[in-house]
Structure formats: C-alpha cells, structure tokens
Amino acid sequence: xxxxxxxxxxxxxxxxxxxxxxxxxxxxxxxxxxxxxxxxxxxxxxxxxxxxxxxxxxxxxxxxxxxxxxxxxxxxxxxxxxxxxxxxxxxxxxxxxxxxxxxxxxxxxx
Numbered sequence: 001x002x003x004x005x006x007x008x009x010x011x012x013x014x015x016x017x018x019x020x021x022x023x024x025x026x027x028x029x030x031x032x033x034x035x036x037x038x039x040x041x042x043x044x045x046x047x048x049x050x051x052x053x054x055x056x057x058x059x060x061x062x063x064x065x066x067x068x069x070x071x072x073x074x075x076x077x078x079x080x081x082x083x084x085x086x087x088x089x090x091x092x093x094x095x096x097x098x099x100x101x102x103x104x105x106x107x108x109x110x
Contacts, residue, residue: 002031004021004053009060013057018036050074054076056079058080077101
C-alpha cells in the first residue's frame, strides 16, 4: 500500500482534499492510503510512517525547501499541491500527480 500524506496548517482543508483523493483511489481499486496532517506533525509522521509521497498544501509552500532539505534523503517525492487543483478540490488530478511522482521517484516543486 502506498502512503500519500498531505500537510497544511491545521489539516482542515487538506482533510477534504485527502478524502477526495481517497475516494478516487478506492473507485479505481488502488492500494493507496491518503491522509492529512497538521504541519506540526510533519517530523513525527515522516519518521514513523515513511510515506511514499509528501504533499504540502499551497498555504504552507514556504516550508517546502526546509522539508525537502530535512527529509529528501528518504527518497519520497515532496511537492506543493497546485493551487488551482487545490482551490477546485480536484482530488483526481492531485492523486494522479502524486502517483506519477512516486513512480518517477523525484523531489520537485511545482
């Protein structure tokens, strides 16, 4: 099972995005777990669960470089969710990007 974890200020809006992404994954029978967390939990979640992808909400894009520098050695993609996809709560597009980035195995900023 692939773990795709989203982080933002309080995990409020990312919880909605995670739910939409999980719904798409479930509809396509993908072995994916999508969850949302507060950025305050970032270190604990990454070191304990070793997610396959870390997605940052647009509202915390300012921590991208710090997160990439600190956790990039784990080898999972770390990226900021596209603001348009986020604003539209387009779970399908965000899930597709996450899966593509996992397959590529890259860290990249949008």
